[in-house]
Amino acid sequence: MMLSDLSSTSSDEHDVEPPRRPARRIRFIRDRENPFELHDDVEFKKRFRLNKTTLMNLVHLIGDATEPRTRRNKSLDARAQILVTLRFYATGGFLELIGDYMHIHKSNICRIIRRVTSQIARLSRQYIKMPNNNQELMATKPGFFQIAGFPRVVGAVDCTHVSIQSPGGPTAELYRNRKGYFSINVQAICDSELKLLHIISRWPGSVHDSTIFNDSPLPVEFRMGRYGSGFLLGDSGYPCKPHLLTPVTVNQMNASQEAYNRAHIATRNTVERFFGVLKRRFPCLKNGLRLKLVTTVKVIVACGVLHNICKEQNDEIEDYFEPIEDEEEDEFVFHEGNNNNPNYAVRNALIATVFAR
Structure with missing residues (x-):
């Protein structure tokens, strides 16, 4: 092989571009609507099965236990988490559908339902007796x-x-x-x-x-x-x-x-x-x-607690x-x-x- 051939081969190797890394996925956080302000009293109750006054009473009862520690990444406050859970109780639908309605990812929906349901079920000794x-x-x-x-x-x-x-x-x-x-x-x-x-x-x-x-x-x-x-x-x-x-x-x-x-x-x-x-x-x-199963049992009890709270609130x-x-x-x-x-x-x-x- 001649010297000119070696030099051309070497230059071709240097011209090859290194493999590109995949583009970093940009995290997109959607703006969430506020159902509490979006719907009037009738439409709100049709979608969440509680009126706004009862909802705020529930926020007062369990809000401290469900409120996020920080506001990073547009974390949901206690009222929004309770609305997510009530929407699940009111439909029993797939978590993806509830997430699409509330603009929240399915994995977060699951954690919210489990957390809020546990807090509501703990009120059973106070409201079911x-x-x-x-x-x-x-x-x-x-x-x-x-x-x-x-x-x-x-x-x-x-x-x-x-x-x-x-x-x-x-x-x-x-x-x-x-x-x-x-x-x-x-x-x-x-x-x-x-x-x-x-x-x-x-x-x-x-x-x-x-x-x-x-x-x-x-x-x-x-x-x-x-x-x-x-x-x-x-x-x-x-x-x-x-x-x-x-x-x-x-x-x-x-x-x-x-x-x-x-x-x-x-x-x-x-x-x-x-x-x-x-x-x-x-x-x-x-x-x-x-x-x-452990969450299912708590959901049943939580619905009973909410029923009695609604009775007290007329x-x-x-x-x-x-x-x-x-x-x-x-x-x-x-x-x-x-x-x-x-x-x-x-x-x-x-x-x-x-x-x-």
Whole structure:
């Protein structure tokens, strides 16, 4: 090879450009709209299921715990985070859709929902509680009595299923209910004004309603006399007890038993209406939740807390949306045996006195 060839080769090598690094991605933070100021009162409530006054009360309750430490990168304040969470409760939609509406990335949406939901659920001891003194008991019983003349009722109990995605793992099938989909079986007790008094939201969908009730502290509290001579009303999926009265299910009923059943159904219907109002206000409970189980349980409790806060604020949802019917009726019915069973003593006494025909 000649010298001229070597020099030309060397010059060609120097002419080759080094590989370019990919252009650095420019981070773009979108301007966010403020739904609180963008919508009027009616449109705001349709989108977030709470009015503006109730929202600001909620900000006052949990704002300090959710407020960001700094304002770097246009961080969301407490009110904006609560609005994101309420929007999820009001739709139950995919996180991407909520992010598109609020101009927030999906990953941030997930963290916000988890954070705010935990703070709202922590208010359950303050806003969800059974009547625990004579004054509260005396205030609860007349409301039920005015419905159909049923005395001494301190609450109506029932369960409803909240659909979830398959939790996976070896215990996933425990969450498949009798209708074939995965769910959490939620037990609730409400008063005559549809205020939530007690909630349990941790049981898989395959667990029966009576099992949830028997495992709760309520039977022991009633036997200890914490609620005086009061009792709960439940459907035929529960066994009749002195503290839990169910309808009469014998084939041939007399006039007194029929009168008892009519009053029982009308009075216990409050818990059915409660579930309808709760799922109408927060459609995520009707449409199903696609979150981790620990977050799902907290979302259910948080919705119950918000329902009671709205009741205290006279923030009614029926003015905007019709309540939906809860379709989760239990197919299992406890068959009654000997009418002399001690568990039927309270019910028999009511039939023979209050509902005698």
